[in-house]
Amino acid sequence: MILKKSVPLSSKPLVLCVITLLWCSVQMGYGQEEENQEKVEEQEEEITLEEQRKLTIQYGIDSQLLELIAQLEDENNEDFFPDLKEVFTTTSNTKIQTAVVGFFDAQEKDSLIEEVFEKLKDYDNLDGQVVIEFIKYIENYQSDEITELLFEIIEDPRAEVASAAIKAIGISEKKHYAEQLLELYEDQQFRDALKPPLITALGELKSEVAFELLNNLVKDDDESKSVRWRACQALGKIGGEEAFKTVSTLLNENDPILRSYAIHSLGYFDQEGVVDILIDALRDSMWRVRVQAAEALGRKGATEALDVLKYKAKYDPDVRNVRLTAVKAIGKLQVPEGYKFLRELYSNPQAPLGLRTASIKILVEENFEASIDAVTTVFEEEWDKDKSYILDYTCKMLSTKEAPNSQLEPLYKRMLNHPSHINLLYYGLRGVRLNKISSLKSEVEDLTADNVSSGVQSLAKSVLSEL
Secondary structure (H helix, E strand, O other): OOOOOOOOOHHHHHHHHHHHHHHHHHHHHHHHHHHHHHHHHHHHHHOHHHHHHHHHHEEEEEHHHHHHHHHHHHHHHOOOHHHHHHHHHEEEEEEHHHHHHHHHHHHOOOOOOOHHHHHHHHHHHHHHHHHHHHHHHHHHHHHHHHHHHHHHHHHOHHHHHHHHHHHHHHOOOOOOEEEEHHHHHHOOOHHHHHHHHHHHHHHHHHOHHHHHHHHHHOOOOOOHHHHHHHHHHHHHHHHHHHHHHHOOOOOOOOOOOHHHHHHHHHHOOOOOOOHHHHHHHHOOOOOOHHHHHHHHHHHHOOHHHHHHHHHHHHOOOHHHHHEEEEHHHHHHOOOHHHHHHHHHHHHHHOOHHHHHHHHHHHHHOHHHHHHHHHHHHHHHHHHOOOHHHHHHHHHHHHHHOOOOOOHHHHHHHHHHOOOOOOOHHHHHHHHHHOOOOOHHHHHHHOOOOOOOOOOHHHHHHHHHHHO
């Protein structure tokens, strides 16, 4: 028989008391843990958008960082340049490096030159596309040291890398380098594949010492088409009466590509009758020729071509290329009648979407005050549609516009109160932040509520901190 050890009756209340205390302690521990968790979650909720982004830059995986860089570029946001510069110097991830360089390039910031230059010195051990992206950035800030490195890169066996280096030398605006390029061209060992970009570079340098070579190449029917095309274009950049005569002889060539290069080239000349030649080229059956003619007329600011450009923008059979180029050319003329035409085109729901978006981009950037009524009309017509790309694009353009508050406040207010299009909330918040419209503070506060998406909440809190 097993004897059970009994507990004296007098000690049972003590045991129960201990058990009760232990149980309460455990429960208090759980309660404290839950309270601590709530505090952590509350702290996470209170983190600002800027802090989130800084953390992403510091610790995020490459896809998160690439997405963030795209967002910053879309916002024209320059707040994180120091953080991104630090990432560029420390990471070995080439996707991130090229994305950062591309962002700095798009924002025209030169604060990454030294870092890119140092990495570019090791070009032969870098991926070709990485080298090209580095060159695209650094080509706009050339010192003699940088240009000499570019001449060295021309020897790279990768043709696309060498071509990028040649192109960069061309936009250096340093004419004395034209002689070195000519020496390369005349070298028997120089690769034929690199001759077209080298010819283009000679034109960009506007070097008279290259005229004789270029003039002979254009006239040589036995020369390759790509070389003749580029030589024709280069003559236009160099200019002069002799070059004008040579290029004019190409207008009746059977090769439509050569004709298009000739028209593009003529757009750089100021000789009498050039505008008439360009207007006449808008009749050419080859769409490339018409595109070059329209672009050249806009570049020259040829207001006498407004009527024909309006016709082309409305009726040319090529919508994607010719009509779009005509719209952009009309904007470059910068005349009231041209802006009026663009407002009508933008407001026309039957017009091709690409032409409407091109029109509103021009109007927001160059003729906004006179175009507010047209924008308001489109808001009214498109507001209740489930999907409206023209409304979305209009709001995107407005989010980047700096203008007096009285002009933009009602438009941003509508964006902040759209019931379903989340993009419009983002655009409205960005616009309010850009223009510091404190009168919309209550609307921004409404977007920090729990029933609003976390992304909008974060941006709204960030905007509030800046108002």
